[in-house]
Amino acid sequence: MGTTKTKDYSVQELSIAKYAKALSHPARVAILNVLLKRQSCICGAIVDELPLSQSTVSQHLKELKAAGLIKGDIDGVSVCYCIDEKEWTKAKNQLGLLLDKLMSPASKCC
């Protein structure tokens, strides 16, 4: 089947899964690294830095955009991509909250 029923999970679970999914491919992490490093973020420049075709990079950009982590501004014939700070912060908080939820010393079992 391969389908997942959205309503079976909590908002937190769905939200975290959404952000994690955006980060679940090295190419997308690489794209984000480029955007975090540079101020210039023209799509073509990103394509040049990745070992992937233009169309594939475009697809990855689309997914990052769908997750809200980046946004793109059309500038003439090019598109300037950059981190969406607001959503980025949300992702950081959501993922951080989960990852921090380890009450360290007493790991009774195992």
Next chain:
Amino acid sequence: MGTTKTKDYSVQELSIAKYAKALSHPARVAILNVLLKRQSCICGAIVDELPLSQSTVSQHLKELKAAGLIKGDIDGVSVCYCIDEKEWTKAKNQLGLLLDKLMSPASKCC
């Protein structure tokens, strides 16, 4: 094709993608929530808390184990799962490092 060449990406990119992938399905986030909340973590109890079949949950557990985030101890006929603190900390640091890499004020473009 659908293949991804591992050597085209940095260790950091591959590592983050690995952890993010583990968290990229709400069922797996839900499993981790169970393990973070409870001390008892018998596989059957996890299955009872999820809207999925035993075999599907077993597959998700396998993936979390493959990412190193959890480990399972066989106890007679049951298996006790729990967070692997060491790898969990690594995941937290890796993901945290990326998410924190936003030098906030000067987002020149877009």
Next chain:
DNA sequence: CATATTAATCGTAAAATTACGATTAATATG
């Protein structure tokens, strides 16, 4: 206006993911 450039989208193929029921292996329990 013809041509180049840029990036999205389309069509397609291969692979991976997700899910389930059935089976299996291992340990308990009567």
Next chain:
DNA sequence: CATATTAATCGTAATTTTACGATTAATATG
């Protein structure tokens, strides 16, 4: 020892992901 319980694995199907080349739409440039 026969039977029950637990959880992994197998087989399978639907769906999604990943990737590419080709095409398209939009803007720029000669």
